Amino acid sequence: MRAASMRRFLPCVLPVLLLAGCSAPEPWVKPYQRANLADPVMLDSRRGEAGNYIQHVYGARESARGAEGSSGGGCGCN
Amino acid sequence: MAVTDRRPATVALLWMLLLMATGAHGATLPEDKVDAFYHRYEGGGMTIDGPSVLVRKGAGNQVSFSGQYYVDSVSAASVDVLATASPYTEERTEYTLGADYLEGNSILSLSYTNSSENDYEANTLYLGISQEFFGNMTTLTIGYARGWDTVMEVGNDSFEEEADRQNYQLGISQVLTPNSVMGLDFEVVTDEGFLENPYRVNRYVDPSDPTNYLYQPERYPDTRTSVSAAVNGRYYLPWRASVKGSYRYFTDDWGIDAHTVELGYVHGLGPNWTLEGGIRYYSQDQADFYSDLYDYANSQTHLARDKEMSTFSGITFSAGVQYQWEQISVPGVDRLQLGLLVDYLDFDYDNFRDVTASGDYLPGQEPLYGFDAWVTRASVLFEY
Amino acid sequence: MKASNWAMAIILALGFLFSGLATADVSGTTAPDFTLKSRSGENLRLEDLRGEVIMLNFWASWCGPCRQEMPHMDAIEEEFRDYGFRVLAVNVDQNRDDAERFLESVPVDFAILWDHDSTVSELYDVQAMPTTVMIDRNGQARHVHHGYQPGYEDDYRTQIRELIRE
Numbered sequence: 001m002r003a004a005s006m007r008r009f010l011p012c013v014l015p016v017l018l019l020a021g022c023s024a025p026e027p028w029v030k031p032y033q034r035a036n037l038a039d040p041v042m043l044d045s046r047r048g049e050a051g052n053y054i055q056h057v058y059g060a061r062e063s064a065r066g067a068e069g070s071s072g073g074g075c076g077c078n
Numbered sequence: 079m080a081v082t083d084r085r086p087a088t089v090a091l092l093w094m095l096l097l098m099a100t101g102a103h104g105a106t107l108p109e110d111k112v113d114a115f116y117h118r119y120e121g122g123g124m125t126i127d128g129p130s131v132l133v134r135k136g137a138g139n140q141v142s143f144s145g146q147y148y149v150d151s152v153s154a155a156s157v158d159v160l161a162t163a164s165p166y167t168e169e170r171t172e173y174t175l176g177a178d179y180l181e182g183n184s185i186l187s188l189s190y191t192n193s194s195e196n197d198y199e200a201n202t203l204y205l206g207i208s209q210e211f212f213g214n215m216t217t218l219t220i221g222y223a224r225g226w227d228t229v230m231e232v233g234n235d236s237f238e239e240e241a242d243r244q245n246y247q248l249g250i251s252q253v254l255t256p257n258s259v260m261g262l263d264f265e266v267v268t269d270e271g272f273l274e275n276p277y278r279v280n281r282y283v284d285p286s287d288p289t290n291y292l293y294q295p296e297r298y299p300d301t302r303t304s305v306s307a308a309v310n311g312r313y314y315l316p317w318r319a320s321v322k323g324s325y326r327y328f329t330d331d332w333g334i335d336a337h338t339v340e341l342g343y344v345h346g347l348g349p350n351w352t353l354e355g356g357i358r359y360y361s362q363d364q365a366d367f368y369s370d371l372y373d374y375a376n377s378q379t380h381l382a383r384d385k386e387m388s389t390f391s392g393i394t395f396s397a398g399v400q401y402q403w404e405q406i407s408v409p410g411v412d413r414l415q416l417g418l419l420v421d422y423l424d425f426d427y428d429n430f431r432d433v434t435a436s437g438d439y440l441p442g443q444e445p446l447y448g449f450d451a452w453v454t455r456a457s458v459l460f461e462y
Numbered sequence: 463m464k465a466s467n468w469a470m471a472i473i474l475a476l477g478f479l480f481s482g483l484a485t486a487d488v489s490g491t492t493a494p495d496f497t498l499k500s501r502s503g504e505n506l507r508l509e510d511l512r513g514e515v516i517m518l519n520f521w522a523s524w525c526g527p528c529r530q531e532m533p534h535m536d537a538i539e540e541e542f543r544d545y546g547f548r549v550l551a552v553n554v555d556q557n558r559d560d561a562e563r564f565l566e567s568v569p570v571d572f573a574i575l576w577d578h579d580s581t582v583s584e585l586y587d588v589q590a591m592p593t594t595v596m597i598d599r600n601g602q603a604r605h606v607h608h609g610y611q612p613g614y615e616d617d618y619r620t621q622i623r624e625l626i627r628e
Binding site (some may be wrong): 036039040053063073078 | 117210263400
């Protein structure tokens with residue numbers, strides 16, 4: 001097969017390789033070790049909706065937009 | 079771009095559905111709450127203030143609804159306005175309705191926002207999915223937003239144009255140690271339609287008098303595609319505090335490149351108080367077609383004198399405090415918190431000049447513009 | 463289109479790789495024995511309670527769903543205590559003060575055990591907060607619940623009734 005058409009199959013092959021290859025590592029931060037990550041000082045959500053407002057201010061004055069931050073960390077409960 | 083527009087959206091949708099199918103045990107929906115704040119921006123000749131109220135309520139175990147009402151009341155005499163018009167007052171009202179659905183460890187979010195003022199109407203639909211993996215150490219968020227805007231002009235009833243937006247967002251948050259977490263965010267935004275401001279003008283040297291300049295309306299391209307990528311990290315300090323750092327790079331096909339760097343510190347003081355402080359630095363390079371003063375009329379296909387398109391930098395100093403009651407005797411209220419956030423912004427432009435500056439200046443010799451502003455937010459939040 | 467194909471593949475791979483991998487928990491095996499200090503002062507050993515149905519719960523003051531679950535656990539213990547049933551709530555807070563402060567606002571009657579250095583949590587391979595393990599009269603771990611959603615307390619009651627009748 002020509003190189004160009006072979007490359008089209010790569011995205012399909014990748015997941016199979018990942019599954020067949022290495023065994024996944026164990027999560028190293030256990031659910032009962034999340035005390036500090038769950039502390040409000042580590043969470044932007046502590047500020048509530050008021051925390052997001054400043055992005056309106058910058059959005060109206062700056063050309064840059066996007067990638068303002070996603071959530072994660074926290075207690076990871078359930 | 080127009081022909082392939084629908085495909086990325088469908089792909090994004092299919093991905094979200096596929097991700098939901100791979101769930102194990104669960105994440106949690108946000109708490110029921112009422113979150114209200116007063117916001118105020120004062121600076122650069124403008125005062126913008128108003129309320130924001132958000133109410134969130136769960137229905138059963140898997141669904142949470144939210145509704146938000148937000149107002150910007152503008153009294154403006156900014157440098158753009160003073161240069162070419164007279165001070166004005168205006169009000170912008172925004173409503174958002176949202177729903178979050180929890181299934182396994184995925185949360186599917188849907189929201190609709192309508193923003194309306196006397197000369198601009200914006201409608202946005204947002205679809206997002208957030209999925210926890212790997213013992214809840216990794217959180218993947220995918221978002222898609224679609225916007226339909228109508229641009230109008232006060233004093234010109236026959237003027238009505240459209241602008242459409244699409245945002246594609248990808249975020250990954252990863253817990254690194256019991257004390258640290260980091261995140262990567264990536265977003266592509268495309269706009270199409272009437273992207274300029276019908277009131278704003280740019281200036282060119284008067285052909286009959288070099289000590290004078292004349293105005294013509296700004297002219298932007300019909301499309302704009304931008305990409306931004308950001309990295310952030312947060313670290314817990316043993317005395318109940320945290321430090322956070324982030325960097326974002328932005329680039330678009332109008333030639334604008336921007337960098338944003340932020341550092342923040344949060345400090346817990348006893349069980350009730352939290353203090354915070356931060357600093358932010360922003361810098362951008364101008365759009366290819368930007369100029370403060372053009373040599374003559376129609377010198378380029380695209381013309382922009384919008385200071386938002388110029389080369390400038392801004393620094394922000396911020397401070398904040400939250401107070402949370404430990405035990406509430408009010409029946410039905412689980413948690414009550416008051417907050418105050420204050421920011422001081424200082425923006426300096428490298429190639430946008432202040433034509434309203436007093437004194438006789440030749441065109442292009444006026445002092446460079448700069449402004450500072452105070453932004454305040456006072457909030458009340460209670461969970462029930 | 464190329465870039466989005468790669469993005470698709472990577473997300474798919476990550477999804478399959480990480481989400482489906484829940485390691486085996488203690489259900490179907492003998493519940494590991496342990497001794498922990500309880501809030502009422504004395505040491506408590508699991509094997510000493512052999513013959514009773516035990517609901518072993520792992521919780522922390524910083525865990526939202528754990529707080530939601532507490533009142534239900536209290537009601538359940540009151541309901542079934544006379545039939546030979548006990549609730550043991552293992553607290554994993556590193557700081558006892560945080561747990562005490564929480565218990566002041568949510569008072570409960572069941573036994574609280576201190577596991578500040580997480581030895582028992584590790585022993586039971588706790589995979590989510592909270593985790594509830596139902597232990598029968600022979601010391602076998604019969605059911606494990608990962609996390610808490612409103613409505614789980616009905617499942618708890620059904621399982622406890624079955625185990626009590628054995």
